[in-house]
Amino acid sequence: MFRYLVRRFLQMIMVFFATTFIVYALMYWTGGDPIQALAGEKPVNDVLRAQLTKEYGLDQPFLVRYWNYITDLLHGDLGNTLVGRPIKDVLADAWPITIQLAVIAIVVTILFGVTAGVIAGIRRGSIFDNTTLVLTLIVIGIPSVVLAPLAQYLFTIQWKIFPTTAGGDASLWDLLLPGIVLGSLSVATAMRLTRASVSENLRADFVRTARSKGMPGRRVIGIHVLRNSLIPIVTFLGVELGSLMAGAIVTEGVFNIPGVGYQLSKALTTEDTPLIIGIVSVLVVIFLVANLIVDLLYAVLDPRIRYE
Amino acid sequence: MTDIHVSSPPTVGGGRHLLEVKDLFVEFHTRDGVARVINGVSYHLDPGETLAVLGESGSGKSVTAQAIMGILDMPPAKIPSGQILYKGENLLAMPEEKRRQVRGKEISMIFQDALSALNPVFPVGWQISETLRTRAGMSKKDALNRAVELMDLVKIPAARARIRDYPHQFSGGMRQRVMIAMALAMDPKVLIADEPTTALDVTVQAQIMDLLGDLRRDLNMGLILITHDLGVVADVADRIAVMYAGRIVEHADVRNVYKHPAHPYTEGLLDSIPRLDSKGTELATIKGLPPNLMRPPTGCAFHPRCKYAKAVCTTETPLSLDLGHGRTSACHFAKEMLDGTLR
Structure with missing residues (x-):
């Protein structure tokens, strides 16, 4: 177990350097002119340009700039945005909102996706099963660029159930509709996964054993089947929570929620290279940690898995 | 705990059996049609007795057992007629x-x-003690202690230390012992063993068979041993019921079967056991495959594979013929088989 953890940490460090390097390199070669981006539409004279180039270290070779960035990053300094605000502060404002949104989405996923999946798995071929199957197909088929504005139009403008946008200091109620929209994509996947897992385990030999032990049907399903079906579901939810943490660029954009996804899309449109790299670096770390937790959880749920 | 109240009077002819299957029919309704997998099976079992149910895959031996347990999936399975009497009470009507x-x-x-x-995903101790906790109302601790006793009973070494181990941490033979311990938790009167040794090494097979024999004797249980291996039943079984295509084709004391089979199918099974003294000669086999139960052959279901088949076998289904001493055979020429005059 200890050796496994050490190996995983070494892997994580390598993945971290590789991904930040790739992002840094991509921004370096395709990022356009950062000084012009800083100045906006105004022309920049040569004196100012030379001064800014020196100030931001833009005259340094690529590898030196990457090295400087990484050493600062490892000291906890993400640098400043182009307009001079510490990136740390931007993230500190954005994270709590994104985390709330992600948690709402996951709760929605568990509440609807997993529950419906269990029922559909038990009653395979029933009306409930077929209806949810068609519904999930539709939801999977609609991209969030369509789903988010559609939900916003129907629920906030047409029927006026939820507030239209969330804004800066959003309450849980403000975030509920965006959370549901964000979760609906995982609901469909979670339902399919749960259904497959439950119906597969229902046919397993150990279910026949439990029945021949005289266990009542609700115990056979609630304990023997469900405990086994949870293994892939928890794994999926863990990875999904990780990617929801990355923020939902579309959903946050549509509902005007200043979370991580919103900041990232803003940074992309204003060509704020330091902010883009800063956010992506932190996201890489979150993904890596989420994946590690899921893998460790997997061993807890399935005793057959042992890490050496 | 509900006790099984015995309400019906003993069956005609004196002794009532512990378990009695009477003229059982089971069919599977599938998209392709109806497969009649059990066609009038009857057998019985008394306390402390071992009945071996023998047959190829698909002969219906496991389905009969699952019908007794009531763990058949219905649908697709259907039981159009028959009785399964336990202590005189019909399980199918419960x-x-x-x-x-x-x-x-x-x-x-x-x-x-x-x-x-x-x-x-559950430790073996948890699984063995599950019925004790949920059905016998024992505390978690008492149930686990009883699980250790049961594991000792089936001779699992260092039982207490292994109670928290998971099934995959045991060897095949030990796992089957865990399974037996679990089945014995509530002191059953009847134990049905469905090919308990098929997945095991030959040396382990013998140990498990011995264990089952000992437990049957010590606990005075009735044991139904389902197998396709004539070799394993010789020492353990009292009686043998040979099944083919959902029927019992021969039913007799184990000695009689080995000495003088009264059905060509039984004879074929006996001939296909490898022997040391026939080294170098080709092993006898029963030619052909078991019938498709969606479209069973006319007459005797075994006739396409029977080396003695006559004209009557293709048209008339043989009835179970009483040969005395509790012995039956469903062959038109059962008597001739016993005389050795059948050619």
């Missing part, structure tokens, strides 16, 4: 809740592949 009380407590079952038959 409401499900009452039937459930019989399972595991009165009649228990162990399966072929213990690795898949045990739940992979």
